[in-house]
Amino acid sequence: MPAPRKYSDELRERAIREVRAIGRPIAHVAKDLGIHKEALRGWVRQAEADRDERYDRLTSADQDELRQLCKGNAELRRANEILRAASVFFAQQIDRPRTRPSR
Template structure:
Protein backbone atom coordinates (compact mmCIF):
# COMPACT_ATOMS: atom_id res chain seq x y z
CA UNK A 1 0.00 0.00 0.00
CA UNK A 2 1.54 3.33 -1.02
CA UNK A 3 2.31 5.84 1.68
CA UNK A 4 -0.14 8.69 2.14
CA UNK A 5 1.22 11.95 0.85
CA UNK A 6 0.61 15.34 2.34
CA UNK A 7 0.51 17.01 -1.08
CA UNK A 8 -1.19 15.67 -4.23
CA UNK A 9 0.96 14.52 -7.15
CA UNK A 10 -0.49 17.26 -9.35
CA UNK A 11 0.84 19.92 -6.96
CA UNK A 12 4.26 18.28 -6.96
CA UNK A 13 4.41 18.23 -10.75
CA UNK A 14 3.18 21.82 -11.00
CA UNK A 15 5.73 23.04 -8.45
CA UNK A 16 8.65 21.20 -10.08
CA UNK A 17 7.64 22.48 -13.53
CA UNK A 18 7.39 26.04 -12.13
CA UNK A 19 10.95 25.88 -10.75
CA UNK A 20 12.38 24.39 -13.95
CA UNK A 21 10.62 26.64 -16.44
CA UNK A 22 10.80 30.00 -14.65
CA UNK A 23 14.20 29.67 -13.03
CA UNK A 24 12.79 31.22 -9.87
CA UNK A 25 14.41 30.16 -6.59
CA UNK A 26 12.90 27.08 -5.00
CA UNK A 27 12.17 28.96 -1.77
CA UNK A 28 10.09 31.60 -3.61
CA UNK A 29 8.02 29.06 -5.53
CA UNK A 30 7.52 27.01 -2.36
CA UNK A 31 6.35 30.07 -0.43
CA UNK A 32 3.93 31.07 -3.21
CA UNK A 33 2.42 27.57 -3.27
CA UNK A 34 2.44 27.17 0.53
CA UNK A 35 4.54 24.01 0.49
CA UNK A 36 7.58 25.32 2.35
CA UNK A 37 10.77 23.27 2.04
CA UNK A 38 9.18 20.10 0.65
CA UNK A 39 9.74 21.45 -2.84
CA UNK A 40 13.53 21.37 -2.52
CA UNK A 41 13.47 17.58 -2.07
CA UNK A 42 10.99 17.14 -4.90
CA UNK A 43 13.16 19.14 -7.30
CA UNK A 44 16.31 17.24 -6.29
CA UNK A 45 14.51 13.90 -6.74
CA UNK A 46 13.18 14.94 -10.15
CA UNK A 47 16.72 15.91 -11.17
CA UNK A 48 18.05 12.54 -9.97
CA UNK A 49 15.32 10.74 -11.91
CA UNK A 50 16.39 12.58 -15.07
CA UNK A 51 20.03 11.65 -14.43
CA UNK A 52 21.16 15.17 -13.56
CA UNK A 53 22.44 14.17 -10.09
CA UNK A 54 24.70 11.18 -9.57
CA UNK A 55 24.83 11.67 -5.80
CA UNK A 56 21.19 10.67 -5.25
CA UNK A 57 19.25 7.47 -5.99
CA UNK A 58 16.55 7.63 -8.61
CA UNK A 59 12.98 6.84 -7.55
CA UNK A 60 13.25 3.42 -9.21
CA UNK A 61 16.51 2.66 -7.40
CA UNK A 62 15.01 3.83 -4.11
CA UNK A 63 11.96 1.57 -4.61
CA UNK A 64 14.20 -1.38 -5.49
CA UNK A 65 16.37 -0.75 -2.42
CA UNK A 66 13.27 -0.60 -0.19
CA UNK A 67 12.04 -3.89 -1.68
CA UNK A 68 15.44 -5.54 -1.16
CA UNK A 69 15.54 -4.40 2.48
CA UNK A 70 12.07 -5.87 3.00
CA UNK A 71 13.04 -9.12 1.25
CA UNK A 72 16.25 -9.36 3.30
CA UNK A 73 14.27 -8.96 6.53
CA UNK A 74 11.82 -11.67 5.42
CA UNK A 75 14.68 -14.05 4.60
CA UNK A 76 16.30 -13.38 7.97
CA UNK A 77 13.02 -14.20 9.74
CA UNK A 78 12.62 -17.39 7.71
CA UNK A 79 16.21 -18.35 8.50
CA UNK A 80 15.60 -17.90 12.24
CA UNK A 81 12.52 -20.13 12.02
CA UNK A 82 14.51 -22.80 10.17
CA UNK A 83 17.31 -22.62 12.73
CA UNK A 84 14.83 -23.08 15.59
CA UNK A 85 13.19 -26.00 13.78
CA UNK A 86 16.53 -27.70 13.17
CA UNK A 87 17.45 -27.37 16.86
CA UNK A 88 14.08 -28.84 17.83
CA UNK A 89 14.39 -31.82 15.49
CA UNK A 90 18.03 -32.41 16.45
CA UNK A 91 16.92 -32.67 20.09
CA UNK A 92 14.19 -35.12 19.10
CA UNK A 93 16.71 -37.32 17.29
CA UNK A 94 19.14 -37.28 20.22
CA UNK A 95 16.45 -38.17 22.76
CA UNK A 96 16.77 -41.82 23.91
CA UNK A 97 13.92 -43.99 22.80
CA UNK A 98 12.27 -46.31 25.24
CA UNK A 99 10.18 -49.22 24.16
CA UNK A 100 6.70 -49.33 25.49
CA UNK A 101 6.23 -52.04 28.09
CA UNK A 102 3.87 -54.88 27.20
Protein backbone atom coordinates in the same frame (compact mmCIF):
# COMPACT_ATOMS: atom_id res chain seq x y z
CA MET B 1 1.08 0.66 2.80
CA PRO B 2 2.64 4.09 2.33
CA ALA B 3 1.35 7.09 4.21
CA PRO B 4 -1.02 9.36 2.30
CA ARG B 5 0.66 12.27 0.57
CA LYS B 6 0.11 15.75 1.93
CA TYR B 7 0.51 17.36 -1.50
CA SER B 8 -1.02 16.16 -4.76
CA ASP B 9 1.14 14.97 -7.64
CA GLU B 10 -0.14 17.85 -9.76
CA LEU B 11 1.02 20.41 -7.19
CA ARG B 12 4.42 18.72 -6.96
CA GLU B 13 4.85 18.74 -10.74
CA ARG B 14 3.76 22.36 -11.00
CA ALA B 15 6.15 23.47 -8.26
CA ILE B 16 9.08 21.57 -9.78
CA ARG B 17 8.29 22.97 -13.22
CA GLU B 18 8.24 26.54 -11.88
CA VAL B 19 11.63 26.09 -10.25
CA ARG B 20 13.32 24.25 -13.12
CA ALA B 21 11.75 25.66 -16.28
CA ILE B 22 10.97 29.20 -15.23
CA GLY B 23 13.93 29.49 -12.88
CA ARG B 24 12.10 31.00 -9.93
CA PRO B 25 13.81 30.60 -6.56
CA ILE B 26 12.61 27.67 -4.47
CA ALA B 27 11.68 29.88 -1.51
CA HIS B 28 9.43 32.10 -3.68
CA VAL B 29 7.66 29.19 -5.38
CA ALA B 30 7.16 27.44 -2.03
CA LYS B 31 5.68 30.55 -0.43
CA ASP B 32 3.33 31.17 -3.37
CA LEU B 33 2.04 27.60 -3.40
CA GLY B 34 1.93 27.11 0.37
CA ILE B 35 4.59 24.41 0.44
CA HIS B 36 7.44 24.14 2.90
CA LYS B 37 10.58 25.23 1.08
CA GLU B 38 12.62 22.22 2.22
CA ALA B 39 9.95 19.86 0.90
CA LEU B 40 10.11 21.59 -2.47
CA ARG B 41 13.91 21.51 -2.40
CA GLY B 42 13.77 17.74 -1.88
CA TRP B 43 11.30 17.32 -4.76
CA VAL B 44 13.54 19.31 -7.09
CA ARG B 45 16.60 17.29 -6.08
CA GLN B 46 14.71 14.04 -6.65
CA ALA B 47 13.50 15.23 -10.06
CA GLU B 48 17.10 16.03 -10.97
CA ALA B 49 18.23 12.58 -9.84
CA ASP B 50 15.47 10.94 -11.87
CA ARG B 51 16.68 12.83 -14.96
CA ASP B 52 20.31 11.73 -14.33
CA GLU B 53 21.35 15.30 -13.66
CA ARG B 54 22.38 14.57 -10.10
CA TYR B 55 24.45 11.65 -8.82
CA ASP B 56 24.36 12.12 -5.06
CA ARG B 57 20.87 10.59 -4.79
CA LEU B 58 19.25 7.39 -5.94
CA THR B 59 16.64 7.64 -8.66
CA SER B 60 13.04 6.86 -7.72
CA ALA B 61 13.29 3.54 -9.57
CA ASP B 62 16.44 2.64 -7.65
CA GLN B 63 14.78 3.60 -4.36
CA ASP B 64 11.79 1.37 -5.17
CA GLU B 65 14.09 -1.52 -6.06
CA LEU B 66 16.11 -1.06 -2.87
CA ARG B 67 12.91 -0.98 -0.81
CA GLN B 68 11.73 -4.25 -2.41
CA LEU B 69 15.11 -5.90 -1.89
CA CYS B 70 15.12 -4.88 1.78
CA LYS B 71 11.64 -6.34 2.24
CA GLY B 72 12.73 -9.58 0.58
CA ASN B 73 15.85 -9.69 2.72
CA ALA B 74 13.82 -9.25 5.91
CA GLU B 75 11.45 -12.03 4.82
CA LEU B 76 14.39 -14.37 4.16
CA ARG B 77 15.87 -13.57 7.58
CA ARG B 78 12.55 -14.45 9.24
CA ALA B 79 12.37 -17.72 7.28
CA ASN B 80 15.94 -18.58 8.30
CA GLU B 81 15.11 -17.97 11.95
CA ILE B 82 12.12 -20.32 11.70
CA LEU B 83 14.20 -22.98 9.98
CA ARG B 84 17.00 -22.61 12.53
CA ALA B 85 14.54 -23.04 15.41
CA ALA B 86 12.96 -26.06 13.71
CA SER B 87 16.34 -27.70 13.13
CA VAL B 88 17.24 -27.26 16.81
CA PHE B 89 13.91 -28.77 17.83
CA PHE B 90 14.28 -31.79 15.56
CA ALA B 91 17.92 -32.29 16.54
CA GLN B 92 16.81 -32.50 20.16
CA GLN B 93 14.16 -35.06 19.22
CA ILE B 94 16.73 -37.23 17.45
CA ASP B 95 19.23 -37.05 20.33
CA ARG B 96 16.75 -38.27 22.95
CA PRO B 97 17.36 -41.82 24.06
CA ARG B 98 14.52 -44.07 23.05
CA THR B 99 13.08 -46.22 25.73
CA ARG B 100 11.18 -49.39 25.18
CA PRO B 101 7.68 -49.50 26.42
CA SER B 102 7.39 -51.79 29.42
CA ARG B 103 5.35 -54.95 29.04
